[in-house]
Amino acid sequence: MSEHPKGAILQRDKTTYAIVPRTPVGLVSVDDLEGIVKVVRKYEIPVVKITSGQRFALVGIKKEDVDNIWKDLGMDVGKATELCLHYVQACPGTAVCKFGVQDSLGLGMEIESFFYGLDLPAKVKIGVSGCPFCCAESFVRDIGVFGKKNGWTFIVGGSAARRPRIGDLMAENLSKDEVIDLTKRSLEYYGDKAKKRERMARFVDRIGIENVKDAIL
Numbered sequence: 001m002s003e004h005p006k007g008a009i010l011q012r013d014k015t016t017y018a019i020v021p022r023t024p025v026g027l028v029s030v031d032d033l034e035g036i037v038k039v040v041r042k043y044e045i046p047v048v049k050i051t052s053g054q055r056f057a058l059v060g061i062k063k064e065d066v067d068n069i070w071k072d073l074g075m076d077v078g079k080a081t082e083l084c085l086h087y088v089q090a091c092p093g094t095a096v097c098k099f100g101v102q103d104s105l106g107l108g109m110e111i112e113s114f115f116y117g118l119d120l121p122a123k124v125k126i127g128v129s130g131c132p133f134c135c136a137e138s139f140v141r142d143i144g145v146f147g148k149k150n151g152w153t154f155i156v157g158g159s160a161a162r163r164p165r166i167g168d169l170m171a172e173n174l175s176k177d178e179v180i181d182l183t184k185r186s187l188e189y190y191g192d193k194a195k196k197r198e199r200m201a202r203f204v205d206r207i208g209i210e211n212v213k214d215a216i217l
Contacts, residue, residue, distance in 0.1 A: 005066035007077035011059065017066055018059040020078035024116075025090035025108040025128070026054025035073045043069055053078075053087045053125065079117060083197070085124045085187075088112040089137065093130025093147065102147025104130035107176055111183055118187065121194035121203075126183070127158075139167050142200035143186060145179055148172075152179045156186055156212065157204030165201040168209040171217065185216045 004010055008017035023032065036056060040048055047059035055078050061069060070077070079086045088111050091097065093104030108128040115126075127134070127141035131148070137160065138144030144155035144167050151173040158167030171182060189212070194203045204212055 005063060007070060008061070008063075008066045009080055015063075016059075017061045017063060018057050019061060019066065019069065020051065020055050020057050020080045021073055021075040022078040022087075022116075023055050023075075024112045025088055025105055027105070027109075028056075032075060035075065039069050039072050042072070045069075052089075054089055055087065079123075081123075082117075083122055084120050085112075085115045085118050085126065088116075088126045088128060089141070090128040091130050091135040093128075097130060099133060100130035100147070101149050102130050102152060103176075104128045104136065104145075104147060107145065107152070107179060108136075110176070110180060114180060115183065115187060118191075120187065120191050122197045122199045124187070124190075124200060140164065141167070143167075143183060151175060154179060154182050157201050157209065159199060159201035161199070161201075163201070165205070167201075168204060168212075170213060182216065189215050 008019050011018055043065050045058050045060055049057045051057050088108045090104045090108030093102060094100040095105050111126060124142045126143045127136035127138040129136040129138045129146035132146055134146050138146045138155055140158040140160040144158055145152050153172045154170045154174055155167035156170055159165040190203060
């Protein structure tokens with residue numbers, strides 16, 4: 001059994017922990033916000049940080065408080081260290097943005113509901129953008145999607161890490177259902193062929209994008 005509390009990440013001081021509540025595609029309800037404020041005050045949590053994955057990190061928590069904080073929050077744990085789909089990042093899309101041409105929030109929610117927590121060789125992050133401006137960083141995510149008037153464009157193999165990589169375009173003019181199906185096939189192929197802890201960008205480099213296309217499309 002792990003010595004660390006469930007859903008908690010040991011911090012640099014080797015004493016305190018951080019937790020990341022799950023907030024699919026960055027949407028947060030009033031109840032979620034009130035719950036976060038309540039636990040931050042009650043447990044005197046010193047740092048609240050909005051992450052690049054559109055989530056809240058509550059940092060500086062005492063070990064003995066972690067379980068009670070999760071109970072008080074009533075929110076799911078956001079995956080942060082496990083080898084799985086960590087999150088789907090999405091821009092506002094047609095919900096509110098004047099530039100949006102596709103419903104990125106709706107598609108992002110569906111993708112996360114299908115694949116969240118799926119066991120994989122390494123962590124996976126997905127970006128869904130409602131237009132070619134790619135505000136959800138679709139070209140530097142393991143899997144990226146962005147909308148155009150004729151449908152969705154699908155990208156694999158992006159990375160914003162220390163060895164940056166622009167993702168490869170796989171298919172264009174896709175429907176929502178086609179995007180979900182292609183995501184499923186991409187993750188299945190990656191899960192079957194990738195080495196442990198090999199991120200999608202390095203996997204595509206090793207296998208070759210044409211071989212990836214031949215296997216998935």
